Amino acid sequence: MSEYAQIPMQFVGPVKVSGNTIEGEFEVPLATYETPLWPSVNRGARVSMNCAGGIKCTVVDDRMTRSVLFEAPDAGAALIALEKIKQARAELEHVVAGTSRFAKLIDLHSQIAGNLLFIRFEFTTGDASGHNMCTQAAEALMNHLLEKHPDLQYGSISGNYCSDKKATAVNGILGRGKYVVAELLIPGKFVRRYLKSTPEKIVQLNIRKNLIGTMLAGGSRSANAHFANMLLGFYLATGQDAANIVEGSQGLTMAEVRGDDLYFAVTLPNLIMGTVGNGKGLDFVLENMKRMGLDADREPGENSKRLACLCAAQVLCGELSLLAAQTNPGELMDAHRRIERK
Structure with a gap:
C-alpha cells in the first residue's frame, strides 16, 4: 500500500499572463518546505497585476x-x-x-x-x-x-545524449520539453513601490550575480538566481517528475533599463511537463489543474503549453522578487528569520 509524503502547498497570485497560448489572471500552486517562497512569488505576482498586459509568455518550441x-x-x-x-x-x-x-x-x-x-x-x-x-x-x-x-x-535504449535529468549543454542548444520565454515591462514607480528597489540596481545585480557569478562558477547554459525553487514547487503541485528540474533550471534571466522602466525576462528552454500521464490522476493534482483552468477540452498539446506558461510566469515572479530583495542589504535573511524561525 502506498503512503504519501505531505508537503505544504499554497496558491500564489493572482498573476496576470498573456501570450500566444494563454491569457488571463491565474492563481498558481506551489508545494514547498521553503515557506518564504510563497510571499516572494506573491510579490512578483502583485507587480504583474499592475503592468499593462502582465507577463507575456511565448512558447518558442515543444519537443x-x-x-x-x-x-x-x-x-x-x-x-x-x-x-x-x-x-x-x-x-x-x-x-x-x-x-x-x-x-x-x-x-x-x-x-x-x-x-x-x-x-x-x-x-x-x-x-x-x-x-x-x-x-x-x-x-x-x-x-x-x-x-x-x-x-x-x-x-x-538511452545513451545520455537525450539528456534526461542531467545538466548538459545539448538540451539548452537543441531544446527538451517546452521552450518558454516570459517577459514583463515594469514601470519604474512600481519597482520602487512594490520591490523597494530601482531598475538600475536590479539590472546591475543581474549582470554581476547571474551572469558574471555564474560564469565564475562554471555554470552550464545557465544564468539565474533560483529557478529551481519555483520549478520544484510547481512540479510537486502539478504531478510532474520532479527530477526534471535538473535540466529545467538551466535558463537565463535578462534585465534591462528601458527609459524609466525595467524590462525583465526569464528564458526556460527545458520545461518538461504535461497535464496527462503518470501522477496527474491524483485528486489534489486534478483539483489544482481545474483551478488553473486546465480541465477543458482543447487541441492536443494546448493544455500542456498553457501549463508551461503558468510555470514560466511564476518563475519570473520569484526570480524578480529575489533579485530585488538582494539589492537591499539584510532583506533576504530578515525574511527567512521572520517566516521560517519559530
Missing part, C-alpha cells in the same frame, strides 16, 4: 527527446548506417506512428564517438510530458533499425 546508442564495427560503418537512416525519414515516422496516437517524430540529431553511434530522436507528445511515450517510440525505432542495418548492434 521531447530520447537518445539511443548503437555499436558499429568502426566509425566508417557507423557513418554509412547513419546516412541511410537519415534518408529513411518517412519510414521512421511511420514506425513512430504505430506506437502512439500522439507521438510524432519531428527531428533527429547524431554523434559518432569511436565505433559508437548516438541518435537523439525528437518527438511531439501531445499533452503528456512524454518520458514513456518517447522511450516506447525509441524502442520501436531501435528494433526497426537493427533489423534494417545488420552491422549495428544494440548499445542502450
Whole structure:
C-alpha cells in the first residue's frame, strides 16, 4: 500500500499572463518546505497585476527527446548506417506512428564517438510530458533499425545524449520539453513601490550575480538566481517528475533599463511537463489543474503549453522578487528569520 509524503502547498497570485497560448489572471500552486517562497512569488505576482498586459509568455518550441546508442564495427560503418537512416525519414515516422496516437517524430540529431553511434530522436507528445511515450517510440525505432542495418548492434535504449535529468549543454542548444520565454515591462514607480528597489540596481545585480557569478562558477547554459525553487514547487503541485528540474533550471534571466522602466525576462528552454500521464490522476493534482483552468477540452498539446506558461510566469515572479530583495542589504535573511524561525 502506498503512503504519501505531505508537503505544504499554497496558491500564489493572482498573476496576470498573456501570450500566444494563454491569457488571463491565474492563481498558481506551489508545494514547498521553503515557506518564504510563497510571499516572494506573491510579490512578483502583485507587480504583474499592475503592468499593462502582465507577463507575456511565448512558447518558442515543444519537443521531447530520447537518445539511443548503437555499436558499429568502426566509425566508417557507423557513418554509412547513419546516412541511410537519415534518408529513411518517412519510414521512421511511420514506425513512430504505430506506437502512439500522439507521438510524432519531428527531428533527429547524431554523434559518432569511436565505433559508437548516438541518435537523439525528437518527438511531439501531445499533452503528456512524454518520458514513456518517447522511450516506447525509441524502442520501436531501435528494433526497426537493427533489423534494417545488420552491422549495428544494440548499445542502450538511452545513451545520455537525450539528456534526461542531467545538466548538459545539448538540451539548452537543441531544446527538451517546452521552450518558454516570459517577459514583463515594469514601470519604474512600481519597482520602487512594490520591490523597494530601482531598475538600475536590479539590472546591475543581474549582470554581476547571474551572469558574471555564474560564469565564475562554471555554470552550464545557465544564468539565474533560483529557478529551481519555483520549478520544484510547481512540479510537486502539478504531478510532474520532479527530477526534471535538473535540466529545467538551466535558463537565463535578462534585465534591462528601458527609459524609466525595467524590462525583465526569464528564458526556460527545458520545461518538461504535461497535464496527462503518470501522477496527474491524483485528486489534489486534478483539483489544482481545474483551478488553473486546465480541465477543458482543447487541441492536443494546448493544455500542456498553457501549463508551461503558468510555470514560466511564476518563475519570473520569484526570480524578480529575489533579485530585488538582494539589492537591499539584510532583506533576504530578515525574511527567512521572520517566516521560517519559530
